[in-house]
Amino acid sequence: MSDxxxxxxxxxxxxxxxxxxxVNYLDVARNFVSDIGQKVGLSSSEIHxxxxxxxxxxxxxxxxAYSGDTEQRIDLAIERDGECFVVAITDTGQNRFDxxxxxxxxxxEYLSQCRVGGLGLYLMRKLMDEVNFTSDERGVNQVKLVxxxxx
Amino acid sequence: MACTYLGNNExxxxxxxSRTMGSVQVIDLSGExxxxxxxxxxxxxxxxxxxxxxxxxLDFGEVPFIASAGLGVLMSVIGTxxxxxxxxxxxxxxxxxxxxxxxxxxxxxxKFADSxxxxxxxxxxxxxxxxx
Numbered sequence: 001m002s003d004x005x006x007x008x009x010x011x012x013x014x015x016x017x018x019x020x021x022x023v024n025y026l027d028v029a030r031n032f033v034s035d036i037g038q039k040v041g042l043s044s045s046e047i048h049x050x051x052x053x054x055x056x057x058x059x060x061x062x063x064x065a066y067s068g069d070t071e072q073r074i075d076l077a078i079e080r081d082g083e084c085f086v087v088a089i090t091d092t093g094q095n096r097f098d099x100x101x102x103x104x105x106x107x108x109e110y111l112s113q114c115r116v117g118g119l120g121l122y123l124m125r126k127l128m129d130e131v132n133f134t135s136d137e138r139g140v141n142q143v144k145l146v147x148x149x150x151x
Numbered sequence: 152m153a154c155t156y157l158g159n160n161e162x163x164x165x166x167x168x169s170r171t172m173g174s175v176q177v178i179d180l181s182g183e184x185x186x187x188x189x190x191x192x193x194x195x196x197x198x199x200x201x202x203x204x205x206x207x208x209l210d211f212g213e214v215p216f217i218a219s220a221g222l223g224v225l226m227s228v229i230g231t232x233x234x235x236x237x238x239x240x241x242x243x244x245x246x247x248x249x250x251x252x253x254x255x256x257x258x259x260x261x262k263f264a265d266s267x268x269x270x271x272x273x274x275x276x277x278x279x280x281x282x283x
Contacts, residue, residue, distance in 0.1 A: 023187035030183070030216070048216070048247040055218045059186050107256040111226075119219040119255055126254050 012080040021072035056120035065093025181213035184221035205237020212243035242270035
């Protein structure tokens with residue numbers, strides 16, 4: 001058995017896909033995360049967490065950045081660098097996301113009001129080790145989801 | 152070059168069916184629940200609550216994934232259900248799905264059961280040959 005058969009590669013060069021900004025492709029985004037996650041040896045619960053965070057991030061882009069316009073594009077890029085598994089989700093939507101305007105909700109109060117929606121960002125923050133939003137002057141927005149992988 | 156990624160897994164559309172066990176409506180779910188797949192669940196819950204059925208069990212045994220959009224649908228009906236003396240009990244949730252509920256404190260709002268029979272029993276319904 002060669003070393004490469006014993007475990008996952010410690011690093012993975014970026015793998016990218018482009019998806020339409022349409023909820024019909026949420027499962028495709030999840031399958032992509034699952035396929036690459038398996039390739040680098042993530043556990044099934046790590047893959048689940050990444051799938052959930054990516055689903056929430058892509059749903060937010062479709063509903064907020066693109067305001068439901070299904071004709072736009074969302075790029076997903078996955079890479080693994082040592083202990084970090086990183087999924088970058090990039091869009092060019094008009095509505096830039098300001099995470100500072102969305103502090104974590106008080107769940108007790110939230111649930112008592114039976115509110116609907118707005119929990120996606122909270123879940124992303126709970127599931128990932130890092131969630132970073134950036135926007136540049138060209139109108140490119142990106143959220144980077146980082147999960148530290150147990151060896 | 153960008154291309155549309157199709158992946159190697161079969162698409163898991165959500166199927167939603169319901170059955171009656173005594174005074175309880177059991178909704179059997181199969182598939183992943185996200186913003187795309189949830190309309191049939193939303194419709195079924197609306198149909199039941201508008202029809203005056205407030206004792207509901209959701210069988211999550213065949214649901215490997217739920218996103219917050221799916222939790223939002225449950226949130227949208229739980230108030231009406233509980234206000235009418237009913238409840239919504241979640242049966243057979245898988246570990247990852249239960250953890251999603253738990254991360255959002257939904258485990259304080261909804262009752263969970265290990266089996267559909269145990270979920271139905273929450274409403275005081277005798278199930279099978281074992282009378283309680």
